[in-house]
Amino acid sequence: MSDNALDIDRVSHSFGPVQALKEVSFTIPKSSFAALLGVNGAGKTTLFSLITRLYDNNSGRIRVAGHDLRRQPSRALARLGVVFQSRALDADLTVMQNLAYHASLHGIARSDARSRIVELAGQVGLGERLGHRVSSLSGGQQRRAEIARALIHRPDVLLLDEATVGLDVKSRAEVLSLTRRLVRQGQVSVLWATHILDEIQPDDGLVILHEGQVLRQGPAAEIAGSRGLTQAFLDLTGIAA
Numbered sequence: 299m300s301d302n303a304l305d306i307d308r309v310s311h312s313f314g315p316v317q318a319l320k321e322v323s324f325t326i327p328k329s330s331f332a333a334l335l336g337v338n339g340a341g342k343t344t345l346f347s348l349i350t351r352l353y354d355n356n357s358g359r360i361r362v363a364g365h366d367l368r369r370q371p372s373r374a375l376a377r378l379g380v381v382f383q384s385r386a387l388d389a390d391l392t393v394m395q396n397l398a399y400h401a402s403l404h405g406i407a408r409s410d411a412r413s414r415i416v417e418l419a420g421q422v423g424l425g426e427r428l429g430h431r432v433s434s435l436s437g438g439q440q441r442r443a444e445i446a447r448a449l450i451h452r453p454d455v456l457l458l459d460e461a462t463v464g465l466d467v468k469s470r471a472e473v474l475s476l477t478r479r480l481v482r483q484g485q486v487s488v489l490w491a492t493h494i495l496d497e498i499q500p501d502d503g504l505v506i507l508h509e510g511q512v513l514r515q516g517p518a519a520e521i522a523g524s525r526g527l528t529q530a531f532l533d534l535t536g537i538a539a
């Protein structure tokens with residue numbers, strides 16, 4: 299069994315004539331934060347759709363916490379939490395009602411759910427907001443509530459697809475630092491899809507995806523080298539040429 303949080307092994311996917319992913323391979327070690335960096339159209343959302351089984355994965359292999367997604371889909375998905383680009387919370391319900399609903403979807407007993415929700419709300423800084431409607435929260439608070447929702451069943455791996463889109467600088471920093479803190483505390487391993495270079499720190503793991511292919515993977519500092527990450531990214535992708 300793999301010791302990695304996530305193993306992506308030669309995964310390809312096509313939409314008719316468009317090959318969105320071409321033999322994509324990388325691994326996310328346990329308890330690490332890795333950024334999946336790519337411009338629009340690189341294939342990030344397609345990859346997330348395969349990992350979450352929105353699309354069938356017919357070529358290559360995906361393992362979540364060692365569980366093969368095709369052979370053991372329920373086990374693999376049970377180890378996965380996801381924050382998609384689109385909103386997953388009901389804006390008319392309170393934070394508590396939303397989280398309780400998602401806890402019940404995961405089969406968490408009502409008595410356990412309440413303590414889990416209170417614990418999570420504290421971790422994401424929404425302890426005082428549990429009784430508030432989601433529509434009354436700021437954009438950053440809503441994203442933090444989405445993260446709590448994705449963690450309700452204690453997954454090993456958390457996927458976030460452009461989680462800071464539409465947030466102001468302060469909220470963006472809060473969501474990022476919350477996510478990194480969860481990793482540091484050993485709660486979860488993270489794959490953070492983004493096209494924003496500023497969101498990546500030297501200590502992060504980094505996977506550069508471009509036109510459906512992995513160009514580089516490794517520690518961000520190593521990939522950046524002496525040129526800095528922006529120049530390294532432009533050089534690798536050929537975008538500046």
Ligand SMILES: Nc1ncnc2c1ncn2[C@@H]1O[C@H](COP(=O)(O)OP(=O)(O)OP(=O)(O)O)[C@@H](O)[C@H]1O
Nearest residue numbers: 313316317318336337338339340341342343344345
């Ligand atoms: N449902 C679809 N039908 C046809 N082509 C698609 C579909 N979804 C994605 N594609 C194509 O697959 C490629 C990868 O798209 P994808 O959305 O995965 O990229 P992305 O990196 O997530 O970009 P973005 O940040 O814009 O979401 C693109 O060429 C895109 O046009």
